[in-house]
Ligand SMILES: Cc1cc2nc3c(=O)[nH]c(=O)nc-3n(C[C@H](O)[C@H](O)[C@H](O)COP(=O)(O)OP(=O)(O)OC[C@H]3O[C@@H](n4cnc5c(N)ncnc54)[C@H](O)[C@@H]3O)c2cc1C
């Protein structure tokens with residue numbers, strides 16, 4: 001049997017993160033990847049999606065050109081060419097990462113791994129034993145057990161489909177539905193979002209969600225909360241999605257129904273039992289060092305961890321922590337409290353720290369600085385349809401507990417708040433910073 005110090009299952013952000021400390025310490029490392037190096041983020045997630053969003057952003061700018069006294073003919077978009085541009089931008093990522101792994105001294109093995117023992121895995125006919133095994137196998141769309149589930153497509157399909165459908169239903173009102181929904185709405189597709197819960201976009205501040213919901217509806221996106229999808233069937237060459245809303249049977253016809261009902265750890269085919277890895281329906285029990293509780297030689301990181309946010313920088317961060325724990329012994333633990341995140345709708349929604357509800361639940365006495373910034377000079381200059389912020393500051397200490405923004409270059413500005421929070425810079429100190437003017441950042445002083 002071949003032997004390594006470390007075997008990493010999955011070559012996405014999390015798996016790559018593990019290689020840094022382990023290789024720097026001179027350990028022998030093998031990475032097993034079933035598909036493309038880089039995993040979801042560069043191949044089927046963040047990057048290709050942002051290419052489509054960049055085009056939608058351009059269309060949004062064009063739609064608002066009139067405010068700047070610019071006359072423009074209605075634009076047309078060649079969707080097939082846009083998908084080709086998207087594919088072209090990401091095409092060389094796996095080979096470049098392959099080069100990086102070779103330079104770092106990681107042996108990349110192509111194939112699908114399964115556990116055969118506590119410290120051993122199999123890929124086809126090849127068996128490898130390792131002191132530590134890392135599960136970095138990512139996530140997959142949550143399977144929906146409804147009649148007609150076989151008609152559902154996924155975000156992978158949306159990002160690859162060269163044909164623009166006239167109408168699309170997204171099942172689930174989370175980040176993927178909003179981002180892809182904003183792209184589709186801007187290119188003239190009829191978009192419906194069906195969310196089972198009373199609220200959309202779990203995890204975001206509810207007032208920020210209300211802002212983006214209103215703007216999405218203004219764009220023509222039809223949004224239903226408390227909507228329970230019952231079945232999907234073919235009707236006249238299209239799809240008919242039936243759902244119950246507030247006890248009333250409803251239906252919507254569309255050309256695609258996309259499963260956006262969340263993602264679950266991709267561990268089904270790993271034979272976790274053979275690896276003595278305890279889990280509940282794929283949720284592997286891990287300690288604060290991201291180690292399996294039942295097999296201390298196995299670590300988990302990235303989307304395969306069921307309890308942390310499924311974000312690409314978090315996958316890399318967790319991979320880094322696992323790498324350091326393998327080298328130093330289990331000493332390092334992740335801290336998610338200052339990690340910003342954004343919804344790349346147009347306008348975007350950005351968040352860091354506690355929502356107002358979370359801050360109050362935890363017993364903080366807070367000053368909530370709520371700003372509709374649409375009348376501010378910077379927002380008027382750029383004819384922003386939404387410019388909004390909520391900054392939550394602890395009374396007494398002046399510590400920033402959370403920042404939530406919509407529009408106003410928020411996906412960039414949020415990092416200033418994250419930096420302040422991480423390094424204990426109080427609200428007053430942040431607002432005393434002298435910024436270049438006129439910039440969106442210069443508005444931070446007036447936000448709190
Ligand atoms: C449409 C979409 C858009 C997104 N946009 C954003 C965004 O804008 N910002 C953001 O922060 N996050 C975004 N995400 C989330 C982000 O992509 C993930 O959080 C991140 O890619 C997770 O990294 P990972 O390494 O844990 O998993 P992955 O990148 O999925 O990597 C896991 C790898 O393991 C491999 N694998 C699985 N099973 C096996 C096996 N048995 N043997 C060998 N290899 C195996 C897979 O082929 C895969 O390459 C998006 C996700 C989606 C789906």
Ligand SMILES: NC(=O)c1ccc[n+]([C@@H]2O[C@H](COP(=O)([O-])OP(=O)(O)OC[C@H]3O[C@@H](n4cnc5c(N)ncnc54)[C@H](O)[C@@H]3O)[C@@H](O)[C@H]2O)c1
Pocket residue numbers: 144171172173174175176177179194195196197199200201202227228229259260261262263309310311341342343344
């Ligand atoms: N900008 C970003 O950072 C970004 C972008 C895309 C994806 N992601 C990551 O990908 C992950 C998956 O995204 P997602 O949008 O699929 O999940 P999500 O967790 O954001 O949203 C899923 C939604 O579907 C709802 N839902 C579940 N079952 C349902 C059902 N049967 N019918 C109707 N609604 C149902 C849930 O209540 C939830 O609101 C996210 O956790 C996110 O971290 C991040």
